[in-house]
Amino acid sequence: xxxxxxxxxxxxxxxxxxxxxxxxxxxxxxxxxxxxxxxxxxxxxxxxxxxxxxxxxxxxxxxxxxxxxxxxxxxxxxxxxxxxxxxxxxxxxxxxxxxxxxxxxxxxx
Ligand SMILES: Cc1ccc(Nc2c(-c3ccc(O)cc3)nc3c(C)cccn23)cc1
Numbered sequence: 001x002x003x004x005x006x007x008x009x010x011x012x013x014x015x016x017x018x019x020x021x022x023x024x025x026x027x028x029x030x031x032x033x034x035x036x037x038x039x040x041x042x043x044x045x046x047x048x049x050x051x052x053x054x055x056x057x058x059x060x061x062x063x064x065x066x067x068x069x070x071x072x073x074x075x076x077x078x079x080x081x082x083x084x085x086x087x088x089x090x091x092x093x094x095x096x097x098x099x100x101x102x103x104x105x106x107x108x109x
Contacts (some may be wrong), residue, residue, distance in 0.1 A: 006068035006088050011060060013106045017075075017099065018053050025099040028080050028092045029062040046085055075103055 001068050021044055030068070031054050035043040058064075065071045082096035 003067040007060065007065060007071070008064065009109075010068055010071040013072075013103070014053065014057060014060060016106055017103060018057065021104065025095045025102065026053060028095050029099065031080070033081075040085070043085065045071065047063070047081045049077060049081070051081060072107065076100075079103075 011056050016022070018030060029052055032050055032052050033040075033043055035041055053075075056078075059074070060071065062077065065074075078098045079096050082091060086093035086096065095107070
């Protein structure tokens with residue numbers, strides 16, 4: 001009840017981030033990174049706390065987040081992981097920066 005309104009806003013923001021309009025950016029972040037499928041065997045040695053938009057969707061649906069701040073932390077973890085693994089200038093790194101810009105705009109309300 002207490003943070004219901006905050007979490008409704010999170011849902012709205014997530015819908016936009018994951019929406020088809022932004023597929024060219026979110027396509028890399030909608031599912032957990034699969035190191036086997038992507039042939040990046042070292043991923044879990046580099047990234048200790050994997051996160052993705054699909055996992056966030058599940059956590060939001062299952063009321064795992066108590067408040068908006070917890071949701072925001074997970075979203076920003078996606079970008080942090082992306083920049084740590086994908087070198088500046090790479091396709092996925094650039095997509096991460098652009099999705100982060102969109103998130104910052106949406107988050108500012
Ligand atoms: C050899 C190689 C190099 C880079 C990548 N990056 C990458 C990532 C990725 C996303 C978030 C993240 O924290 C790390 C990686 N997701 C993808 C996808 C879905 C397709 C192609 C490349 N992708 C994959 C393989």
